[in-house]
Amino acid sequence: MPEPVLNALQNDLVDYRGRGLSVLEMSHRSSDFAEIAAKAEQNFRQLLAIPDNYAVLFMQGGASAQFSLCVQNLDTNNKVAYANTGYWSQKAIASGVPLTQTVEVTRCTTEPTIRIPHSDTWSKADDASFLHITDNETIDGIVYDRLPDSSIPVVSDMSSSILSQPVNIAKYGMIYAGAQKNIGPAGITLLIIRKDLLERSEHAQLPPVFQYAAMEKAGSMLNTPPTFAWYAAGLVFEWLLEQGGLAAMAERNKRQANRLYKQIDDHAFYENNIHEDNRSCMNVPFRLNDESLTSAFLSGAQANNFIGLKGHKSVGGLRASLYNAMTDDSVDALLAYLESFAREHS
Numbered sequence: 207m208p209e210p211v212l213n214a215l216q217n218d219l220v221d222y223r224g225r226g227l228s229v230l231e232m233s234h235r236s237s238d239f240a241e242i243a244a245k246a247e248q249n250f251r252q253l254l255a256i257p258d259n260y261a262v263l264f265m266q267g268g269a270s271a272q273f274s275l276c277v278q279n280l281d282t283n284n285k286v287a288y289a290n291t292g293y294w295s296q297k298a299i300a301s302g303v304p305l306t307q308t309v310e311v312t313r314c315t316t317e318p319t320i321r322i323p324h325s326d327t328w329s330k331a332d333d334a335s336f337l338h339i340t341d342n343e344t345i346d347g348i349v350y351d352r353l354p355d356s357s358i359p360v361v362s363d364m365s366s367s368i369l370s371q372p373v374n375i376a377k378y379g380m381i382y383a384g385a386q387k388n389i390g391p392a393g394i395t396l397l398i399i400r401k402d403l404l405e406r407s408e409h410a411q412l413p414p415v416f417q418y419a420a421m422e423k424a425g426s427m428l429n430t431p432p433t434f435a436w437y438a439a440g441l442v443f444e445w446l447l448e449q450g451g452l453a454a455m456a457e458r459n460k461r462q463a464n465r466l467y468k469q470i471d472d473h474a475f476y477e478n479n480i481h482e483d484n485r486s487c488m489n490v491p492f493r494l495n496d497e498s499l500t501s502a503f504l505s506g507a508q509a510n511n512f513i514g515l516k517g518h519k520s521v522g523g524l525r526a527s528l529y530n531a532m533t534d535d536s537v538d539a540l541l542a543y544l545e546s547f548a549r550e551h552s
């Protein structure tokens with residue numbers, strides 16, 4: 207999270223703006239919290255230029271709950287199409303399998319580099335209720351360079367890419383994102399859903415807190431929401447607006463990622479095998495050509511205060527995440543470490 211947001215949270219933790227109580231203690235029905243909640247939604251809408259025919263929902267259960275809930279709320283044809291681009295797509299498909307007929311319309315090609323095929327080449331599933339995609343594969347470092355053409359609504363898991371760049375919301379049926387990358391603390395999940403799709407969920411046999419139409423009617427407050435996470439997300443949205451909004455974030459994210467990819471590509475010592483069109487600006491996975499040096503690389507990284515550079519256990523290797531809060535100074539430091547480790551071990 208951005209440091210100014212962490213500092214503001216610390217200031218407000220014990221006493222929210224002289225009210226004599228913390229946001230942690232506030233009723234979600236209080237006027238102070240109503241103001242916090244409404245302002246957060248308003249700023250989120252402004253950042254992403256969300257049209258009026260889309261609802262914003264603040265839900266719980268993380269993105270993993272949405273893997274099932276999007277099917278339970280939106281599947282009217284007992285068929286859902288999936289693009290399989292990596293680890294999180296596969297998790298979404300596995301959640302869909304017990305609930306509906308799942309159709310995998312594409313998967314990444316791997317030769318000579320990993321790439322998402324152009325949607326012209328995907329299998330057709332026009333009778334599916336929707337197409338599910340994972341905008342940014344957090345573990346694999348694979349991102350869409352363009353939104354697939356689709357005759358059915360697109361539901362996109364943007365957990366690790368939301369707020370990293372502007373998005374043409376009107377092209378989507380629904381977007382969902384767990385908070386813990388670019389939004390704020392874990393505990394809240396944001397949904398942007400086209401209002402006509404809400405009707406599909408009206409008869410879903412689900413607890414009302416998981417039913418999109420019911421949550422929309424109740425302003426996401428059918429029960430006590432994670433108030434502190436909602437408040438913290440609101441501070442992040444304010445910080446993003448102060449930075450110049452998502453166009454400015456996209457420029458900064460791209461610049462930081464390009465510098466890191468260039469360093470990896472320029473050195474025979476490191477490698478990333480994702481096609482340049484599908485390289486993620488948020489998650490940069492890479493390997494050492496001599497993988498026996500990986501643990502020495504990680505020990506050196508830890509000694510230099512780099513946290514979390516180890517790749518996910520399913521793929522191994524290394525991964526640098528460059529979420530919105532990453533500073534240019536931290537990227538400079540990482541590049542210097544990559545350079546010095548390569549020099550020392552070449």
Ligand SMILES: Cc1ncc(COP(=O)(O)O)c(C=O)c1O
Nearest residue numbers: 268269270294344363365366384
């Ligand atoms: C793209 C993507 N989808 C889903 C998830 C799962 O999110 P959650 O832990 O909020 O269920 C993650 C978590 O990292 C993710 O990166």
